[in-house]
Amino acid sequence: MTIEELSYSLDTFYLLISAALVMWMAAGFSMLEAGLVRSKNTTEILVKNILLYAIACTCYLLIGYRLMYGSPDVTDFAPSADFFFQMVFVATAMSIVSGAVAERMKLLSFLIFCIVLTSFIYPIQGSWSWGEGFLDQAGFVDFAGSGIVHMAGASAALAGVLLLGPRKGKYGKDGEINAIPGANMPLATLGTFILWMGWFGFNGGSQLQLSGTDNADAIALVFVNTNAAAACGALAAFVIVRLVWQKADLTMILNGALAGLVAITAEPSTPTPGIACLIGLGAGLLVVLSIVVLDRLRLDDPVGAISVHGVVGLYGLLLVPVTSSDATVLNQLYGAGTIFAWVFGLSLVAWFLLKITLGIRISEDDEYQGSDISDCGVEAYPEFVTQKTS
Template sequence: MTIESIAYALDTFYLLISAALVMWMAAGFSMLEAGLVRSKNTTEILVKNILLYALACVCYLLVGYEWMYGPVTTESYAPAANFFFQVVFVATAMSIVSGAVAERMKLTSFLLFTVVMTAVIYPIEGSWTWGGGFLSQAGFIDFAGSGIVHMAGAAAALAGVLLLGPRRGKYGHSGRIYAIPGANMPLAALGTLILWLGWFGFNGGSQLALSSIDNANAVATIFVNTNMAAAAGAIAAYVLTFLIWRKADLTMILNGALAGLVAITAEPAAPTHLVATLIGVGAGLLVVVSIIAVDRIRIDDPVGAISVHGVCGIYGLLLVTFTHPEATLTAQLYGIGVIFGWVFASSLVVWWVLRMTIGIRVSAEAEYDGADISECGVEAYPEFVSAKSR
């Protein structure tokens, strides 16, 4: 066996394991969202996350992959490993949308949008950078997807939320905001930890190779930087929420960790460990402020996805100009504007067509009863259901 064949096998195996870690993030999103919604919508959240992953795989295989990359040839690892690694990123982008529109969107409309997002909208914008398109040629840098995956998912979510409207009872008169607590904080915490673990595949796998000394050192740096940004984000969010409310708000702490992960994803290989930690601190502070601000302008995002993946994705992309020697502010702003503009506008059109045809929002009665009953017919916690619901 030659050194080249060993390197080929090792890099293929590394890419497959990284992809499997990213696929496991689907479980993280499922648990996080299920924990942050009310119990009457739990089954529907799980159905959405499983089906969006399945649809993303099929749609990307049939249409999206070739649209994004064209004919693909790889020399250092198996071509099928490359497809597997790319397809799990598509599902991640769509998972972001799921949480933001939770508790009031029709399941059928969500699944139809999933088909368009994963087959058309995401592959087109992805081709502009990772496919060697005009954004890449303009110098836009997004190592593992702070913009291409996370900001894009948030842009699609924002378009849907604006047309969908808030959950009933979320906002009152005179600017009053009513908290709608999630049903299961253990699930939310478990989901965040699963995502934290999966992110090592998300960022580390994006190096695409492990078999050389330089690649091995880069992967190790990416792992440490990814971990430090998440840890710092959680701590920063805790400190800020304690200063504001004198309480340790678990949901903000969880989102702080995720915000750090999203921010470092734009360029996890270049910063020092200390700089990565500082990036996480900024993301943890920013996400708390953003979630509060988004709520005050009456945009109802049950899980904070728009702030975590959108605002902190932009933040991470901008910080690349301080950590990557070839990055420029002009190129980063250009990439942010083009990706956000395309995904938001195209998603808005798709959501609008769905609203005008089959509708995107469940009825008031269905929302009151919960999506588990109206959309799935299977209750996640039947022992807690009222006699009327039975």
């Protein structure tokens, strides 16, 4: 076997293993969201997550990949490995939407939107940057997808939340904000750890090649920086909620870790580990502030997805010029603004068309009873439900 053949095999294997780690993030999103919704909506959110992954894979295979990349000349590793790696990213973007619209959206309308986002909206904006389009030519830098994946998913989610409205009982007539606790904190925590683990494939795999000392060194640094940002994001969120509310709010801590991961994703290969820690600290503080502000604006996001992936995704993009000479703040703003305008605008149109045709919100009775019964006919925790006896 020649050196070229060995490098080809090694890089193909590395890309496939990285893609498998990113695919495992689908389990993380499923567990996180299942833990943060009420028990009566658990089965339905799991159905959404498994079907959105299946839809994303199929639509990207049939339509999306070609729209995003055309027929790329892939020579350093197997072309199918490149496709598989890119495919699991689009599923991640769609997973962000499911949590934000949880507990009150019609399942069928959600699945139809999945088709639109993964077949058309996401691939088109992806082609402008990773597909060597005009954003790439303009100097926009997004190493692993803080904007292209995370902010894009959050933009689509925001459009849906605006048209969908809040859950019943979330906001009172006098401006009060009522907490609606999730059903299973162990599941939410497990989901976060799964996402944290999968992120090493998300960011590390985006180097695309392992062979060669330069690539190996870069990947090792990416792993260290990814982990450092997540850890410091969790710590920052803990400190701020402890100081402000005198409580160790687990949901905020989990979102702090995820915020650190999202922020470092824009460019994990150029910061030092110390700077990665600072990026994570800023992300952890920012996500807590964003969740509180959006709640006061009456934007009901049960899992904090818009804050974690949207607000912090933009934050991560704007920090790239601090450590990378290839980026400027103006170019980063241009890229972020373009992605947001496209994804939010098209998503708003798609959600609106669904709203005036099929409808996007379940009935008040179904919302009260829970989507597990109305949409799925299967309760996640039937042993805890009191049933009438004859």
